Amino acid sequence: MSDFSQHRCPDRLLDLGWTPETAETFAPYERSHQPARVCRIDRGGADLAGAAGAIRATYGGDVLRAGAADRSAMPAVGDWCVVRDWPDGRVTLDAVLERRTAIVRDSAGTTSHGQVVVANVDRVVIVEHLDPDPDLGRIERLLVLAWASGARPLVILTKSDLVPDPDGMRAEVAAVAPGVDVLAVSAATGDGVEAFFAQLAPGRTLALLGPSGAGKSTLTNLVARTPMVATGATRERDGKGRHVTTHRQLIVVPGRGVVIDTPGLRSIGIVADDAAVATTFPEIEELAEQCRFRDCAHETEPGCAVRAAVADGELDEQRVTRWRKLGREAEFHARRADARLRAQEAAAWKRRLGRH
Numbered sequence: 503m504s505d506f507s508q509h510r511c512p513d514r515l516l517d518l519g520w521t522p523e524t525a526e527t528f529a530p531y532e533r534s535h536q537p538a539r540v541c542r543i544d545r546g547g548a549d550l551a552g553a554a555g556a557i558r559a560t561y562g563g564d565v566l567r568a569g570a571a572d573r574s575a576m577p578a579v580g581d582w583c584v585v586r587d588w589p590d591g592r593v594t595l596d597a598v599l600e601r602r603t604a605i606v607r608d609s610a611g612t613t614s615h616g617q618v619v620v621a622n623v624d625r626v627v628i629v630e631h632l633d634p635d636p637d638l639g640r641i642e643r644l645l646v647l648a649w650a651s652g653a654r655p656l657v658i659l660t661k662s663d664l665v666p667d668p669d670g671m672r673a674e675v676a677a678v679a680p681g682v683d684v685l686a687v688s689a690a691t692g693d694g695v696e697a698f699f700a701q702l703a704p705g706r707t708l709a710l711l712g713p714s715g716a717g718k719s720t721l722t723n724l725v726a727r728t729p730m731v732a733t734g735a736t737r738e739r740d741g742k743g744r745h746v747t748t749h750r751q752l753i754v755v756p757g758r759g760v761v762i763d764t765p766g767l768r769s770i771g772i773v774a775d776d777a778a779v780a781t782t783f784p785e786i787e788e789l790a791e792q793c794r795f796r797d798c799a800h801e802t803e804p805g806c807a808v809r810a811a812v813a814d815g816e817l818d819e820q821r822v823t824r825w826r827k828l829g830r831e832a833e834f835h836a837r838r839a840d841a842r843l844r845a846q847e848a849a850a851w852k853r854r855l856g857r858h
């Protein structure tokens with residue numbers, strides 16, 4: 503049995519989120535490599551945490567080749583990787599172990615490969631401020647991203663100390679997040695912070711996502727019990743808002759859990775399937791099943807249950823608009839992924855025919 507199995511693996515790996523599944527994916531490498539989790543990425547390599555502490559590694563040839571063909575194959579923060587110590591002192595990151603979950607955003611360009619924002623996350627924490635007003639559309643978009651990742655979402659509304667009725671606002675947000683816990687917190691007064699901490703558990707990984715200035719790094723430092731990452735008012739430079747956090751960073755808090763702080767998101771393209779959109783908008787999907795026509799576009803068709811609910815004031819028209827937009831985006835992405843698959847298949851055939 504592997505030295506890194508659940509029973510015999512160092513406590514440090516369990517603190518990092520090591521699971522029996524990770525042990526299984528690592529087994530083929532155990533003679534030559536050690537496992538480590540990516541804390542931070544830069545162009546030259548990665549900072550990782552392993553059983554014996556911090557590791558700095560450069561990317562091995564196989565990783566670079568795979569990453570050139572498919573960007574999502576490059577290591578991401580949260581990934582479990584295998585690293586090798588060479589006699590000449592070099593340390594290389596030679597493979598990325600299979601991901602349990604991955605938050606993938608649409609990357610610019612013509613390929614359909616998404617960019618892995620963070621990997622192996624258990625809870626996606628959507629952080630949104632109560633002041634200025636929370637952006638419901640942004641929360642829904644991040645919920646789609648979260649459901650598509652395979653991890654469970656959670657919404658944290660920050661800066662409750664700055665608004666007169668945080669509970670009322672919390673209820674409004676909860677209405678667009680069916681089935682998802684929505685908490686209001688204040689880092690300034692400590693209100694609601696214990697309920698947030700209740701979401702932590704040793705070995706569990708939380709990733710904080712949300713706009714710049716929402717308070718992601720402030721929450722990270724609260725979890726860490728010490729200032730680990732910089733926080734501050736968003737700076738203005740060249741007329742463009744500057745983010746305080748510029749790197750994704752994984753922080754291990756022994757006995758408490760793992761938290762990943764990320765830079766504020768400006769805009770995010772989703773890489774999602776219909777299922778993630780459906781899970782985000784369950785009440786609309788349920789109505790849509792009652793439309794007279796199976797292919798109802800919910801525009802002018804007779805017997806449209808969605809439009810009827812809007813007319814009756816049971817359903818917010820803007821939420822319907824956002825649902826359709828996200829649905830179209832998911833569909834667009836699925837078509838592009840299909841096209842890539844077909845192109846790959848065609849290229850493979852060409853190679854096979856070329857050999858004869």
Ligand SMILES: Nc1nc2c(ncn2[C@@H]2O[C@H](COP(=O)(O)OP(=O)(O)OP(=O)(O)O)[C@@H](O)[C@H]2O)c(=O)[nH]1
Nearest residue numbers: 661689714715716717718719720733734746747766
């Ligand atoms: N009043 C109040 N201020 C807060 C709260 N949480 C965060 N802040 C302040 O909001 C500002 C932004 O907080 P950060 O934690 O740096 O925000 P961020 O989400 O990490 O921002 P980026 O790193 O740019 O993405 C800081 O000045 C914090 O002190 C809160 O609950 N109440």
Ligand SMILES: [Mg+2]
Nearest residue numbers: 718719746747
């Ligand atoms: Mg930050």
Ligand SMILES: [Zn+2]
Nearest residue numbers: 793798800806
């Ligand atoms: Zn309809």
